[in-house]
Amino acid sequence: MSHQTLIPASLENPLYYLENMDLLVGWVADHHQDLLNQREQARLAEFAALNTGPRALLTRMVMRTGELFRADKLRYPELPETEREALAVLRRDGWLDDDPELTLAEVFRLFTLAELRPMFGPWLQQQGLSKTLGKAQMREQLAEAFPEARPLRSWLGETDMAGTGAVVRLREMPLFDRLRLMFFGNLRQSWTDFVLVELGVQQFEPVPFTPESRAFRQRAEVDTYLLMHHCREQLDEGVPAAEVWPQVPPAPDNAWLASRWNRLLLELGRQAERQGDRELALQVWSASGHREARLKQLRLLERMKRFEQAWALACEWQTGDLSDAEAQGLARLLKRLAPKVGEPKPELPEVPAIRSFTLTLPKPAGGTVELAALSHLGTDDAPVFYVENTLINALFGLLCWPVIFQPLPGAFFHPFHIGPADLTREDFVRRRREAFEQRFALLANGHYRQEILKAFRLKHGIANPFVVWPVLDEALLELALDCIPPHHLRALFRRLLNNIREHRSGFTDLIRLVPNALDTDARYEMIEVKGPGDRLQDHQVRWLQFFAREGMPASVCYVRWQDGEAVE
Structure with missing residues (x-):
């Protein structure tokens, strides 16, 4: 078929x-x-x-x-x-x-x-x-x-x-559950997610389905998934983690099943800790390859006053490839552990200053603070756009379209996927690293612009997890490509791939585009808007610090309202 x-x-x-x-x-x-x-x-x-x-x-x-x-x-x-x-x-x-x-x-x-x-x-x-x-x-x-x-x-x-x-x-029902699993690739989605929707209202990228691209290669792998699902159901029903742990199957050699196995162990460890079984929690988190399990294991060792063991594991982990949030959590842990193991406190990396400015505006009768700032800041020569998490994600999604829809095992189970099922799993990038590098090479040789615009025209309206079509138009894309230098795009895309789940959000609300600026690195400015009483969230701070480290023009605009009546 x-x-x-x-x-x-x-x-x-x-x-x-x-x-x-x-x-x-x-x-x-x-x-x-x-x-x-x-x-x-x-x-x-x-x-x-x-x-x-x-x-x-x-x-x-x-x-x-x-x-x-x-x-x-x-x-x-x-x-x-x-x-x-x-x-x-x-x-x-x-x-x-x-x-x-x-x-x-x-x-x-x-x-x-x-x-x-x-x-x-x-x-x-x-x-x-x-x-x-x-x-x-x-x-x-x-x-x-x-x-x-x-x-x-x-x-x-x-x-x-x-x-x-x-x-x-x-x-x-066991037969229909097995069918549902093989179609969706999970048992989280119900029949109504497919049977009771009009799929014709959405367009999907055609992905070839071959025996090599199937997630399940043999019946035993389906059985393993069903067994893991049963274990998770028991945890959700409050069955003690110590009773569930012996039922967990061995780690599968199927990559995408192994990712789910790691997540199961993450949750099993959480339940064990909540139930007071700390030794089991440590054992389970040590076996799990989930990126969140490592920090949880270290924090629990710290609470159990096993400082030497925690220090050794933390130092070993520090040499790995960490997301910003992981690096931040690990740095704080090492700082607390150092005096307890007689080690000098590690020097924390210098935190770059985040640029900011304040606007005092008449309070509008309606609309958001972001739109009020946009209206004030924009000019004919330097228009401002409200893009939040859409523009950079879209540029990445359009450039890397062939990689995102590569038919790897565990990525696509049926023809109605918005994106690959393994998008936020730990090995998403590793399995596609060479293909991503080939697309990023286009940023160096100058072909990226035509590839992005070609994808916009050919794929318009087709579902992509990084592209929100209703807020995107070709004029904005062309202007952004005129203004954002390719080496900045490369740095943005690499950070996005470092932790897709975490880094797809936290971008600034606005972008100002200045195509006629003499300095090619200053033809745009990313602007985060904060109204009275609003504060930066952690993931926004991490993006702003990244912009500062990379020399990308970005700032926070703090809006204050003038006294007096709201203006229309």
Whole structure:
């Protein structure tokens, strides 16, 4: 199945969700058939062979929360047949268990208080309890007496509830979860993220899907992901970290799975520390390759007064490639540890001064402080634009378009990605370093300008995680390329890649472009605007310090309001 044949359904079709589900199932069957066993392949063929009504109803049930449903509450008027007829087919073909055993908690989730009172009223009366207890109080009283699951008819007893339909349980949710995982590459996204959206309103970059670019190379890797997901679910439910840790699978040799494994260990360590199991937290964080785990490990060693061990690890880590936030945190830690281990305090790197100026303006009746400053600062010869995090990111995204959409394993799972799934993972840049260097070479040979503008024209409107199309126009791009020297762009792009998650934000609010300035390094100025009472955030400070170190023109504009009435 090629990218071009995947045409999402229109929301004008009342069964659009079924069309999208069929598309998803077909995609997985085409691209991951070797990762499905014979039974799973047979079930998918049987799903595809169902008539429209049963297939649509099954899709609706798969999309909903949980696996239990009351037949009398399933109402979907768009079906070409009655819900009763569709349910009969699904029962017959083994998609549903029509006599599941229900726990007390499940009964209380499925039925209203008015329906529960006739079921349990006689028992409550026998115990000398009021029949009019609220739902929570009633369940609390019943919990000890009714610990076992049982069929619905057993719960109903002699109750006259003729209007109550059967309860059915979906039988194939593990299969549909496996499909969802292989399509999305995660289990965080729900069916509604795909099935209930009109994907046709968005344009996506075509990425070739080959056996070599697949994230899952073998069925065991899918099983490993599912096991890791189960471990994370247990942590979220409050299961002690010490019970979850033995269930964690060994570190996978699949790069993108290893990244998720590292994140699982990061969270497991957090839970262990919160639960007072510090030794386990240290063990887990030591095993995790997640960049946040290192600083957490060091801080915990410090709190445990293991200063020598913390110092040794910190000195070793200091030689690595750190983001600004990591370097800042590590420097503070080393400063605290030094006197405790008899070492001289390390000299902190000199913090460059951040330029600033103050504007006193009449307070406008409406609009933001940024727009007030823009209006005051802009001139015909030096226009000012409100760009915040959009302009530099867009220039990077357009120049590096071929690298961002490189079909590497674990990057793209289906044809509807806004960007690569591994964008903010630790190895995103490492896996593409040579390709990025080739694009950055264009900044040195002067070809970057035509490549950026060509991408803007050819790719306009196509989703890219760095490009916000509605705020971008070609005139602004051309003016920015006239004014920002390429060696400054190279430095900006390299810092962006140092930690994409952290460094995609924190850019200045405004940029002033001065195309006729004699000094080519002074043809632009980045300006962060702060109104009365507002202060710089940490990630903004780090960008401003970077600008100062690199000799890039940037400053903070502190706006103060004049006394008197607001002006229109």
